[in-house]
Amino acid sequence: MSTEPEPTETAEPGHPGDENAPESGTDAPEGGTDATQGGAEATQGGAEATLGGAAAAGAEGGAVSDRSEAEAELAAQQVERERIERRKAEKTAPVESGGRLTGTAADLLAAVRAVEGGQKPASPVFSGPEPAPRRPAVEPVRRPQPTAPVTPPTPAGPVAPARETVEAVHAVLTEGGAPQTLAPQVAAVLGEGAAGELRADPWQLLRITGVRPEQADGFARALLGAECGPDDERRARAVTVWLLEQAALAGHTALEIPALTAALSRRSVPDPDAAVQSTIAEGDALVFQDALDSPASAPTQESEGEETEERPVRVLLGLEQYALAEESLADGLARVINSVPKEDGSAAGWEQATASAPRSAAELIGAVAGHGLVLHTGGEASRAEPAALVAAACTLGLRAYAATYSTDGRRRFAALLADATAGAVAGGERQGQDGPAAQQGERTVLDDDLATVVTVAGLLSGAEGPGRDVDGALDLDLLVVLDAPQLDVEAAAVLAESLPDGARLVLSGDPGVLWSAGPGRVFAxxxxxxxxxxxxxxxxxxxxxxxxxxxIGIGELNQVEAPGKEVVIVPVRDAGEAVHRTVQLVADSVPRAIGVPAEETQVITPGHGGAAGTRALNAALKERLNPGPGRFGGFDPGDRVAYSPTPGHTVPGRVVKADADGLHLECAGAPVVVPKERVEQSVRHGWALTAHQAVGQRWPAAVVVLPGDAAQALSRPWVYTAFGRAERHLSVVHGVEQALPQAVAEVLAKPRTTRLPALLKAQVPAAG
Incomplete structure (x- = not known):
């Protein structure tokens, strides 16, 4: 490590590949060909009947050739008159219901007659068996067509509540002494009858983000007066749900009952057990019992004299939203694990792909060949291995896709995939491979087909990727998910449910980085x-x-040799000096000594607040790099921003302009318009980010700021994530002294209470 950066040669930036999307096709209805064929057969039968009639007539003519022509003519006329009389009689006779109809037509006509006569038709008439589902026709191989890059649509904000509802809530809030600015939120959360519901149960105010129990208690006292008390059942239920919501924000999908009751006691709930039971009875939360593995389980005596092992259980309470998502995820993963992978690509083909792959990727390809679900762990360099897997799968004719957490990760993996695909095709040629698989691989390289790399958000929204098949499943055979530690239970559940039967799933990621922003720790x-x-x-x-x-990943903060000033430590004494040195590094030292411009350098700090948090750092960096009055809600054209389309997901961007439609941004080369009412909650200045905002992305240079007041926020995963965002250069503005090595050695990730391991073990036998 060094304290003074010196110039180094600038590496050539990578070139992102073009994005192509496969042409979509429509399948002809199955049975159309059969119907045509049946019609042809009927026509042929009619022709045969005509020929048969002519032959019969010829034979009859031969037998009566001695009859005169006059007699034959009279006989023919008599036959024709009899036929005409029969047809007249049929037209004048009454028609029996369904007498000349068969099948469904006859049943329907009989049912109509029954209804007209006041009778009840037979139920099978209208509830007959559904036709067997069509098997989709095999999609022909089509040459991919280039398309423009697609950006997932900006999520629409919640529907604005009616003005009358907001005004009624405004009156109740004013009466209770609560901030009037909460009225739109309360109306949106509680619905049309929000005012009446809030007056009947003032603790419903806790459902609004940012409101704490003590604030809701003050609001309830103002409305209820003497009727308000700590033992109120309404308060107990509201505080219980609030604690579960706070637990979800911290990453838990459920809480064990003892931990929940202890938290309720700290919130002055007189009878925590009764509060839990009331919450369950009202359906505000769900209770679960998960069996635990314990070798010390004591045997119990059954009524018939047989001994069985009594397994310990833990009782948990969780919000329905996350509890059911975790159960759905377990079901979906169990289906993937237990199903037989599709035999697209013969066993010999998989063996050849494994043999021709680089040694580092061969083990991964071999595991995927025979299993529905495979986990892959490693750092940034290990991404070349799933890239080799996707390239090999494409050469075998599989519909293979890769999904990353961020747009930046998509660009970087697409570059790796282009190199791996070229290598796979070259390897196939060296092995003498021919036929459709080799041709498919060659076409992939020639067409620069990098549309197989998508983002997870784009894949689930349908804006990117293969689309859905006739059954609503993703139209693919293999899905490789990069940055898997960032999957929360809800996104992972949707992903697992969307996979078709027989598809292979690979979850790849670095287990040392920070976990997902949402609840759960799926990959771990x-x-x-x-x-x-x-x-x-x-x-x-x-x-x-x-x-x-x-x-750092193994708990050691080592001093490394950095002859090219790749790692520089900048000691500081206080937060003010930390801000000053950070601005100096970004605006001057790193561009001059390392050759990385300010727009490609990212500042990372532990939190938003504090004297050296993102707010203070962004204000100082804006003043130096893009000064302006902030005339667009604090933003000016050219400002670097962090846009959060959904909670926990950050996209870097830049301000373009603002108008009546909202704030116009450019994010990853695509235009984004943020409505005015959503700017405050979803857009921040982005010169400085937290490590949670930066996860899944990398920059040529990173400046990690560690002010003295941030020592308590440091942990091994945080330091590992923050330091790992740098590609070429890392500067550490160091003001925490021994707290940094101590955090790396001793402070691990905070545990999260989840149910996924227990749910999976109940459905899937453990692997070796």
């Missing part, structure tokens, strides 16, 4: 459950930064 739970093969990459991240980050 799957690693702990050991229900599927796990492939650990042996490819180390290169260079001094890779060496430093690898050491």
């Amino acid at each position: 739970d799957l690693l702990a459950a050991r229900v599927c093969p796990q492939v650990a990459s042996r490819t180390p991240d290169p260079g001094p930064i890779g060496e430093l980050v690898s050491g």
Whole structure:
């Protein structure tokens, strides 16, 4: 490490590949060909009947050739008159219901007659068996057509409540002494009857983000007067739900009952057990019992004299939204694990792909060949292994896709996939591969087909990726999800439910980074459950930064050799000096000594508040790099921003302009318009980010700021994530002294209470 950066040669930036989307096609209705064929057969039968009639007439003519022509003519006329009389009689006779109809037509006509006569028709008439579902026709191989990059649509904000509802809520809030600015939120959350519901149960105010129990208590006292008390059942239920919501924000999908009752006691709930029971009875939360593995389980005596082992259980309470999502995720993953993967690509083809792959990727390809779900772990350099897997799958004719957490990750993985695809095709040629698989691989390279790389958000929304098949499942055979630690239970559940039967799923990621912003720890739970093969990459991240980050991952903060000033430590005494040195590094030192411009340097700090948080740093960086009055709600054209289309998901961007439609941004090269009412909650200045906002992205240079007041916020995953965002250069503005090595060595990720391991073990036998 060094304290003074010096010039180094600037590396050539990577070139993102073009994005192509496969042409979509429509299948002809099955049975149309059969119907045509049946019509042809009927026509042929009619022709045969005509020929048969002519033959019969010819034979009859031969038998009566001695009859005169006059007699034959009279006989023919007599036959024709009899036929005409029969037709007249049929037209004048009454028609029996369904007498000349068969099948469904006859049943329907009989049912109509029955209804007209006051009778009840037979139920099978209208509830007959549904026709068997069509099997989709095999999609012909089409040459991919280039398309413009697609950006997922900006989520629409909640529907604005009616003005009358907001005014009624405004009156109740005013009466209770609550901030009047909460009226639109309360009306949106509680619905049309919000005012009456809030007056009947003032603690419903806790359902509004940012409101705390003590504030809701004051509001309730103002409205209820003497009727308000700490033992009120309404308060107990509201505080219980509020605690579960706070737990979800901290990453838990449920809470154990003892932990919940202890938290209720700290919130002055007189009878926590009664509060829990009331919450369950009202349906505000769900209760679960999960069996625990314990070798010390005591045997119990059954009524018939047989001994069975009594397994301990833990009782949990969770909000329905997250509890059901976790159960759905377990069901979906169990289906993937237990189903037989599609035999697209023969066993010999998989063996050949494994043999021709780089050594680091061969183990992953071999595991995917025979299993529905595979976990892959490793750092940034290990992404080349799933890239080799996707390339090999494409050469085998599989519809393979990769999904990343961020747009930046999509760009970087697409570049890796282009290199891996070229290598796969070259390897196939060296092995003498021919036929459709090799041709498909060659076409992939020639067409620069990088549309197989999408973002998770774009894939689930349908804005990116293969689309859905006739059954509503994703139209693919293999899905590789990068940045898997960022999957929360809700996104992971939707992903698992969307996979078709027989599809293969690979979850790949670095287990050392920060977990998802939403509840759950899906990737870590799957690693702990050991229900599927796990492939650990042996490819180390290169260079001094890779060496430093690898050491942090095992709890060691090592001093590394950095001859090119790849890692620089800048000691500071206080937060003010930290801000000053950060601005100096971004605006002057790093561009001059390292060759990385300010717009490609990212500042990362532990929190938003404080003297050296994102707010203070962004204000100082804006004043230096893009000064202006902030005439668009605090923003000016050219400002670097962090846009959050959904909670926990940050997209870097830049302000373009503002008008009546809202704030216009450019994010990853695509235009985004943020409505005026959503700017305050979804757009921040982005020169400085937290590590949670930066996860899933990398920059040529990163400046990590560690002010003295941030020591308590540091942990090994935080430091690992923050330091790992740098590609070429890392500056550490260091003001926490020994708190940094202590955090790396001792402070692990905060535990999260989840149910996924127990749910999976109940459905899937443990892997070896």
